[in-house]
Amino acid sequence: MIRKTLLIAFAMMTLTACSKDAPEIDDYDPARDYFTFANTGQFVTEHVTLDLDVDFEKQELRGYALLTMRRLESEAGEVVLDTRDLNIASAAVLSGEQSAAAEFRFGETDELLGTPLIVTLPPEAGERFDLVLEYSTSPESTALQWLPPELTAGGKQPMVFSQSQSIHARSWVPLQDTPALRITYEAKIRTPRNLLAVMSANNDPLAARTGEYHFEMPQPIPSYLLAIAVGNFYFAPLGEDTGIYTEPELLDASVYEFADTQAMLETAESMFGPYEWGRYDLLVLPPSFPYGGMENPRLSFLTPSLLAGDRSLVAVVAHELAHSWSGNLVTNRTWRDIWLNEGMTSYLESRLMEVIYDVGRANEERVLGYRELLGNFERVPENMQALAPRMTPRDGEDSQGTIPYHKGQLFLEYLEAAFGREAFDDFLQSYFDNFGWQTVTSELFLDYLDEHLLSAEGAPLTRANVEPWLYEPGLPDDAPVPESATLIAAAATAADWADGALATADIPVDVWSAQAVIHFINSLPQELAHNKLADLDSVYGFSETRNAEIARTWFIQVAERRYASAYPQLEAHLNRYGRGRLIAPVYSALVANGEDLELAREMFERAKATYHPLVARWIAETLEESPG
Ligand SMILES: [Zn+2]
Numbered sequence: 001m002i003r004k005t006l007l008i009a010f011a012m013m014t015l016t017a018c019s020k021d022a023p024e025i026d027d028y029d030p031a032r033d034y035f036t037f038a039n040t041g042q043f044v045t046e047h048v049t050l051d052l053d054v055d056f057e058k059q060e061l062r063g064y065a066l067l068t069m070r071r072l073e074s075e076a077g078e079v080v081l082d083t084r085d086l087n088i089a090s091a092a093v094l095s096g097e098q099s100a101a102a103e104f105r106f107g108e109t110d111e112l113l114g115t116p117l118i119v120t121l122p123p124e125a126g127e128r129f130d131l132v133l134e135y136s137t138s139p140e141s142t143a144l145q146w147l148p149p150e151l152t153a154g155g156k157q158p159m160v161f162s163q164s165q166s167i168h169a170r171s172w173v174p175l176q177d178t179p180a181l182r183i184t185y186e187a188k189i190r191t192p193r194n195l196l197a198v199m200s201a202n203n204d205p206l207a208a209r210t211g212e213y214h215f216e217m218p219q220p221i222p223s224y225l226l227a228i229a230v231g232n233f234y235f236a237p238l239g240e241d242t243g244i245y246t247e248p249e250l251l252d253a254s255v256y257e258f259a260d261t262q263a264m265l266e267t268a269e270s271m272f273g274p275y276e277w278g279r280y281d282l283l284v285l286p287p288s289f290p291y292g293g294m295e296n297p298r299l300s301f302l303t304p305s306l307l308a309g310d311r312s313l314v315a316v317v318a319h320e321l322a323h324s325w326s327g328n329l330v331t332n333r334t335w336r337d338i339w340l341n342e343g344m345t346s347y348l349e350s351r352l353m354e355v356i357y358d359v360g361r362a363n364e365e366r367v368l369g370y371r372e373l374l375g376n377f378e379r380v381p382e383n384m385q386a387l388a389p390r391m392t393p394r395d396g397e398d399s400q401g402t403i404p405y406h407k408g409q410l411f412l413e414y415l416e417a418a419f420g421r422e423a424f425d426d427f428l429q430s431y432f433d434n435f436g437w438q439t440v441t442s443e444l445f446l447d448y449l450d451e452h453l454l455s456a457e458g459a460p461l462t463r464a465n466v467e468p469w470l471y472e473p474g475l476p477d478d479a480p481v482p483e484s485a486t487l488i489a490a491a492a493t494a495a496d497w498a499d500g501a502l503a504t505a506d507i508p509v510d511v512w513s514a515q516a517v518i519h520f521i522n523s524l525p526q527e528l529a530h531n532k533l534a535d536l537d538s539v540y541g542f543s544e545t546r547n548a549e550i551a552r553t554w555f556i557q558v559a560e561r562r563y564a565s566a567y568p569q570l571e572a573h574l575n576r577y578g579r580g581r582l583i584a585p586v587y588s589a590l591v592a593n594g595e596d597l598e599l600a601r602e603m604f605e606r607a608k609a610t611y612h613p614l615v616a617r618w619i620a621e622t623l624e625e626s627p628g
Pocket of ligand 1: 295319323341342345
């Protein structure tokens with residue numbers, strides 16, 4: 001998921017809400033997924049068939065899921081699946097010509113993980129069988145957001161969309177919800193006649209709006225990449241294999257903003273090997289989409305906050321596209337290894353940005369990411385700062401922040417610098433080749449790296465140089481430090497202007513990139529009179545900017561500095577966007593200034609009906625945890 005997926009930072013936040021009753025784990029197994037109830041050592045799902053009605057009135061998906069499963073242990077008689085807030089009406093097993101009802105019961109609910117569904121197999125079930133579950137979702141589904149018409153761009157039709165990562169697929173499909181397994185799927189989806197359904201599957205840009213849609217996903221994916229959206233969507237092509245789905249009101253702006261997508265796809269193929277998924281389309285959702293983007297295969301879901309009008313925020317598209325290799329093709333085996341998805345993708349994103357735009361722009365993004373990483377080290381507990389930590393459901397909300405993204409990227413840049421770009425690119429291509437359609441742990445990555453680079457004669461690095469990245473907090477002493485000449489200049493300008501050495505009108509904001517403006521705002525000295533901020537705002541209109549990242553940066557500063565003259569615009573920002581990255585830190589800054597907790601709570605009360613349930617939960621926790 002996520003601008004540089006800080007957006008996606010919030011993916012980890014979905015592993016939140018500390019599971020207080022979880023037992024202490026003495027014999028921690030880094031290859032085991034602690035975030036699923038499924039007994040995947042005894043049964044594995046190979047294919048999922050969905051047949052669902054989309055009921056906007058009741059806010060539920062209703063129908064059945066058929067799981068084609070294989071029994072790995074002949075003695076095993078009970079299948080355990082992950083669910084969350086699902087109603088199960090019946091269970092049956094089909095095996096060869098035989099069909100039989102199956103007994104089922106729910107286990108104990110865990111606040112974080114949901115509720116295990118235990119199905120007792122009838123004697124008819126063979127080694128390979130279909131488990132058919134008749135079910136419906138509930139309006140509380142953590143994956144689904146049901147939007148009334150007034151929260152869409154068009155204002156006339158409802159919409160629903162899913163966000164399954166990390167552990168929310170289980171709230172709309174009963175299944176083995178773990179990235180360790182891959183499934184193919186097909187689906188029949190019935191919607192109101194005038195709406196279009198799309199999925200992380202073979203969407204047909206020419207599909208007629210019939211109210212009944214068929215999908216197939218022939219490439220095996222982990223469950224967190226199951227995705228669906230239903231709304232008043234229309235399609236516009238961007239290139240031969242790329243295009244955009246969104247509401248008609250956003251179509252022109254989206255086509256303009258993301259015009260470079262086809263070139264990105266072709267560049268990515270030339271750098272990382274063939275794109276294995278067929279088409280690559282984008283779905284631009286309403287403001288309440290919780291992340292910057294989500295790499296649902298064949299169809300990345302995107303926030304409309306990227307529509308800055310100047311293509312300044314399209315690194316998110318490069319990021320989601322890069323996931324077609326790192327994440328979707330080669331997948332982290334458990335959420336503890338998420339840096340293999342996100343750090344690798346952030347690295348590839350920068351490489352793409354270098355080619356599509358230029359090195360200067362890529363370096364600006366690297367510096368902003370590095371700054372954010374240093375900020376993360378200040379608030380993330382040391383044991384969660386390793387790329388490969390001991391992570392279990394006991395580790396509470398936001399356990400790693402954006403460390404897997406930025407530290408992971410820096411680690412790969414460290415390797416690239418040591419071995420040279422050519423050798424490192426060869427390594428990456430062979431890594432994607434070797435592990436394609438599989439899952440990887442940090443330890444597997446390390447062994448592969450060792451075999452192919454570290455143990456070569458005269459190699460500049462050894463395992464001892466590399467292990468601290470994976471297992472220790474902070475950064476090793478020899479970690480690279482990204483630099484950008486334009487950002488150094490922007491920081492110097494901030495100091496000069498604050499000192500009065502430079503007139504407000506002479507700050508070169510108009511020729512700067514959005515990234516330089518962000519760095520300038522972040523570099524303003526701690527002590528700065530409010531009339532200086534007012535001056536800046538009146539000349540450059542930061543409180544009114546339509547660039548969501550600049551707005552985010554500005555309003556964090558406004559809140560930290562208690563610059564109350566801009567609070568009305570700050571509240572407008574909190575109502576305009578629902579993406580967690582853009583608003584949660586603004587609420588946090590209001591709380592952190594020590595004076596505005598009550599005000600933050602009032603603003604949240606007024607805005608929260610427009611937020612995605614996940615984002616609303618993160619913010620509510622920030623506001624509740626605070627004293628006062
Ligand atoms: Zn990502």
